Amino acid sequence: MDVESFEEIIVEPKQMEGKEDWVSEGMEVNLVSFKGNIIEVDLPKTMVFEIVETEPSLKGNTAQGYTKPAKLDCGATINVPGFLEQGTKIKVDTEKREYLERA
Numbered sequence: 001m002d003v004e005s006f007e008e009i010i011v012e013p014k015q016m017e018g019k020e021d022w023v024s025e026g027m028e029v030n031l032v033s034f035k036g037n038i039i040e041v042d043l044p045k046t047m048v049f050e051i052v053e054t055e056p057s058l059k060g061n062t063a064q065g066y067t068k069p070a071k072l073d074c075g076a077t078i079n080v081p082g083f084l085e086q087g088t089k090i091k092v093d094t095e096k097r098e099y100l101e102r103a
Helices: none
Strands: 030-034 039-043 046-052 067-072 077-081 088-091 096-102
Touching: 077 096
Parallel strands: none
Antiparallel strands: 030 039, 046 067, 046 088, 067 077, 088 096
């Protein structure tokens, strides 16, 4: 929805180019248009998300380099360090799909 005119704008899946799992309800994104048509969805480079699902940390598996998959509240799944738990807020590079740091 356009925040100025409150007009709803429909974005086709081909315009998302693999970014659809980063977009959640209420999020603000920039839309790039050309001649009245949306050609790209521009997300912020870094964003903060909460881990909603991941394996529990096991004692002894906290060595440097150990990673595990984690599902984020936006729907995306990325690899995170083994010491992170469910409910932790993290900063993510949305272009590279990488964990950056705890938020």
